[in-house]
Amino acid sequence: MQIGLVGLQYSGKTTLFNTLAVKEFDEAAAMKEEATIEVIKVPDERLDKLTELFNPKKKVNATIEVYDTPGLRMSDDGKVKITNTFLQNVKDNDSLFYVIRQFENDSVPHPMNSINPIRDINFLESEFLLADLAFFEVRLEKLKKDAQKTKDDKLKREVPIVEKCIAHLEEEKPLRTLELDESELKALSGYQLLSLKPLGIAINCDEGAIGEIDSIIEKIKNELLDKTITIIPFYAKIEYELSTLDEEEMTEFMSDYGIKESAQSKILRTCYEVLGLQSFFTVGEDECRAWTIKKNYTAQDSAGVIHTDFYNKFIRAEVTHYDDYMEHKSFAKCKEAGAWRLEGKEYVVVDGDILNIRHS
Ligand SMILES: Nc1nc2c(ncn2[C@@H]2O[C@H](COP(=O)(O)OP(=O)(O)OP(=O)(O)O)[C@@H](O)[C@H]2O)c(=O)[nH]1
Ligand SMILES: [Mg+2]
Numbered sequence: 564m565q566i567g568l569v570g571l572q573y574s575g576k577t578t579l580f581n582t583l584a585v586k587e588f589d590e591a592a593a594m595k596e597e598a599t600i601e602v603i604k605v606p607d608e609r610l611d612k613l614t615e616l617f618n619p620k621k622k623v624n625a626t627i628e629v630y631d632t633p634g635l636r637m638s639d640d641g642k643v644k645i646t647n648t649f650l651q652n653v654k655d656n657d658s659l660f661y662v663i664r665q666f667e668n669d670s671v672p673h674p675m676n677s678i679n680p681i682r683d684i685n686f687l688e689s690e691f692l693l694a695d696l697a698f699f700e701v702r703l704e705k706l707k708k709d710a711q712k713t714k715d716d717k718l719k720r721e722v723p724i725v726e727k728c729i730a731h732l733e734e735e736k737p738l739r740t741l742e743l744d745e746s747e748l749k750a751l752s753g754y755q756l757l758s759l760k761p762l763g764i765a766i767n768c769d770e771g772a773i774g775e776i777d778s779i780i781e782k783i784k785n786e787l788l789d790k791t792i793t794i795i796p797f798y799a800k801i802e803y804e805l806s807t808l809d810e811e812e813m814t815e816f817m818s819d820y821g822i823k824e825s826a827q828s829k830i831l832r833t834c835y836e837v838l839g840l841q842s843f844f845t846v847g848e849d850e851c852r853a854w855t856i857k858k859n860y861t862a863q864d865s866a867g868v869i870h871t872d873f874y875n876k877f878i879r880a881e882v883t884h885y886d887d888y889m890e891h892k893s894f895a896k897c898k899e900a901g902a903w904r905l906e907g908k909e910y911v912v913v914d915g916d917i918l919n920i921r922h923s
Pocket of ligand 2: 631634
């Protein structure tokens with residue numbers, strides 16, 4: 564699973580990226596034109612507690628890949644224009660985080676010369692929407708030609724789907740807000756459409772404005788056309804500095820600053836939310852591990868995430884929920900209490916389930 568941090572130049576993407584990856588700020592790397600990737604461990608208190616109880620040789624957190632993409636700059640004519648390299652960088656991600664600048668800092672000029680988060684969000688939204696529209700217009704023409712030449716129904720069925728998308732985009736609405744059924748989504752899945760990608764917005768706030776943050780975010784929400792987007796405030800500069808401290812100092816400083824939840828936790832939580840993800844656990848003497856799956860995954864789908872063989876040779880899943888395990892502290896006691904169950908392949912896994920897959 565990949566999240567891309569995208570935005571205009573100097574919005575704080577690399578600072579946020581380094582905070583997420585707990586990495587030192589490297590000036591030379593920050594100037595690079597290509598995207599940088601880092602695999603990030605998803606912190607999970609439940610996994611920590613299970614690890615304490617099982618004392619395994621290894622603890623393995625779920626991971627998420629974060630891409631830091633170079634921002635859009637002002638070109639020679641004084642305008643900010645979308646480039647193909649930028650679009651390609653954005654396309655490669657499963658979900659996007661717009662990193663939007665709200666902080667003032669005269670030593671790093673905003674590429675549009677003023678601080679205006681709404682304008683920046685609308686700029687990205689409209690550029691991505693136009694890129695999708697341009698793509699579809701070329702695609703539709705080719706699709707119609709090819710559909711005439713072949714007996715393959717698949718191409719013919721795609722024509723109305725593409726037309727439906729074009730009509731929506733022409734109303735200046737992102738594809739995220741278009742109702743699409745499963746077969747339509749499947750037909751579009753290979754296209755890496757920018758405005759269809761699940762989206763979160765991270766507002767990089769001025770550290771001087773911590774007290775006013777709720778009203779700043781409220782104002783941005785009110786002015787956005789798509790009200791369903793999750794917006795989170797963060798403070799790149801302070802939070803980067805905090806991320807270099809140990810946990811105790813970090814908690815202390817966060818409360819001094821009035822920061823309730825770290826940027827890392829907020830971003831990862833929002834990603835799980837917008838992507839419809841959840842976790843299950845496997846436990847044992849060798850390893851305690853958290854796995855990331857989609858919300859509607861069955862026991863068999865989840866077994867497949869561990870190993871393809873587990874999917875193919877699935878027999879049953881032993882299921883205990885984390886909360887029950889914490890109450891009874893052993894599988895035997897969970898069994899006695901009726902909190903340990905055998906489930907078949909159709910069982911829909913719940914966030915926090917501890918699974919043991921029986922396979923042939
Ligand atoms: N005062 C202040 N400065 C910040 C903040 N966030 C980032 N900066 C500074 O702004 C400059 C640019 O930050 P980066 O994180 O490199 O921005 P970026 O979005 O990665 O920039 P590009 O990759 O060029 O698009 C750095 O000097 C940061 O220290 C902030 O919240 N407050
Ligand atoms: Mg950068």
